[in-house]
Amino acid sequence: MISVLPTVRVSARVRLTVLAGLALLAIALYLFTDLPGEWEYALGLRWRTVAGMTIAAAAVGVATILFQTITANRILTPGIMGFDSVFMTIQVLTAFLIGPAILVSAPPLISWVVELVLMIGAIVGLYWWLFVRRSLDLHVIVLAGLVLGVLFRSVTAFLQRLLDPDTFAIIQNLTFASFTSIDRELLLPTTVLVAAAIGSLWPIRTSLDVLTLGETTAISLGVEHRRVVMHVVVAIAAMVAASTALVGPVTFFGLLVANLAYGAVGHRHMRSVPASIAIGTIALVGGQLILDRVLGFGTELPVVIEFVGGLFFIVLVLTGKAR
Numbered sequence: 001m002i003s004v005l006p007t008v009r010v011s012a013r014v015r016l017t018v019l020a021g022l023a024l025l026a027i028a029l030y031l032f033t034d035l036p037g038e039w040e041y042a043l044g045l046r047w048r049t050v051a052g053m054t055i056a057a058a059a060v061g062v063a064t065i066l067f068q069t070i071t072a073n074r075i076l077t078p079g080i081m082g083f084d085s086v087f088m089t090i091q092v093l094t095a096f097l098i099g100p101a102i103l104v105s106a107p108p109l110i111s112w113v114v115e116l117v118l119m120i121g122a123i124v125g126l127y128w129w130l131f132v133r134r135s136l137d138l139h140v141i142v143l144a145g146l147v148l149g150v151l152f153r154s155v156t157a158f159l160q161r162l163l164d165p166d167t168f169a170i171i172q173n174l175t176f177a178s179f180t181s182i183d184r185e186l187l188l189p190t191t192v193l194v195a196a197a198i199g200s201l202w203p204i205r206t207s208l209d210v211l212t213l214g215e216t217t218a219i220s221l222g223v224e225h226r227r228v229v230m231h232v233v234v235a236i237a238a239m240v241a242a243s244t245a246l247v248g249p250v251t252f253f254g255l256l257v258a259n260l261a262y263g264a265v266g267h268r269h270m271r272s273v274p275a276s277i278a279i280g281t282i283a284l285v286g287g288q289l290i291l292d293r294v295l296g297f298g299t300e301l302p303v304v305i306e307f308v309g310g311l312f313f314i315v316l317v318l319t320g321k322a323r
Contacts, residue, residue: 012265019264019278026286027054034293050285051191052182052247057257057280059194059243062273063236064254065261066201069211069269070229071142074262075316077254081142082149083240084249086119089152092159095167108183112245116193119241120234127233179247179284179301190246197238198273204228208269250302252309257283259312 031046064077078084094102126148130141160168201208207228210218219225243250261275287301 012268012271015264016271016275016278019275019282023278023281023285026282026289030285030289030292033289048182048184048187049180049288051187053179053284053288054277054281055187055190055194056179056243056247056250057284058198058277059239060250060254061257061261061276061280062198063239063243064258065269065272065276066208066232066236068258069208070232072212072214073142074259075255075313076142077252077258078236078240079249079251079254080149080313081145082152083119083123083237084244084251085149085152085156086122087115087241087244087249088156090115090118091171092156092163095163095171096159099167108185109189112186112189115245116241119244120237123237123241124234128230176248176302179288182246186246190242193242194239197235197242200231200235201269201273204231205269208232209267212267248302251306252313253280253283253305255316256305256309256312259316 027050030050031043036042060079067078067081068074068076126145127141130144160171163171207218207223210221210223211225211228213221215225257276257280258272260279261272264279265271265275283305284301287304291301291304
């Protein structure tokens with residue numbers, strides 16, 4: 001039987017508008033539901049949490065989309081490639097060589113700047129040396145990144161075994177993602193850095209869409225591939241470093257957000273980038289809202305997100321939808 005009902009096609013712009021509306025609704029519900037008697041103090045704490053979650057959603061989501069653009073792969077993310085492991089290695093080496101006191105007593109802004117400089121320097125320096133100086137193929141660089149990520153995690157795990165229990169507890173606390181214990185002093189500089197990194201992509205927005213066609217096609221269409229890719233790598237390093245220094249490492253969150261954005265609005269960056277920010281905000285703020293008001297802090301939000309993202313990663317691999 002042939003259906004006579006018309007097929008309703010919702011445009012990507014409408015879907016993006018709906019996602020933005022849902023993100024704002026999640027923020028409003030988190031901020032203004034179940035406010036206690038001293039609502040000014042509670043509202044201030046909630047604003048800080050929402051701001052941190054929104055910054056993390058923007059940084060991780062956009063960085064993942066950019067990384068998947070230059071690698072032409074839907075399952076690779078900065079976290080899987082080991083960008084986050086640089087942060088963990090810095091923390092463990094500092095505690096092992098200098099002692100945990102400096103990690104606890106150092107001013108938050110000073111620690112944030114040092115971690116930022118070290119992470120961005122390590123990531124950009126490695127990719128510049130391999131991609132520009134050595135002129136290696138991008139796929140070889142991706143493979144090198146995977147190997148180095150495993151190396152950093154192995155070194156970190158080995159050094160953690162040599163630490164005393166008190167120092168180990170401090171390191172665990174610093175390297176575990178948290179969206180509810182964000183330092184207010186770090187919100188403004190992190191916001192400025194993430195906004196600057198995203199804003200720097202505006203002049204190359206059309207080149208980003210061309211990069212999705214592959215390196216050979218992009219070069220034939222006039223894109224300066226190496227220059228654009230290094231620009232993107234610097235932006236990714238800045239966003240990942242800023243987000244990780246603010247809330248901690250999250251490995252699979254970007255994978256989940258980026259692929260949901262592709263499914264909702266397609267692969268054009270003018271739509272997928274804002275969609276990833278909206279979806280990430282919905283996932284973080286909405287997830288924390290459910291944990292706080294429905295489940296009563298039954299578990300930590302990063303644990304749930306990493307579990308769901310890990311399952312999604314396995315599904316993508318098993319179904320062959322990595323590209």
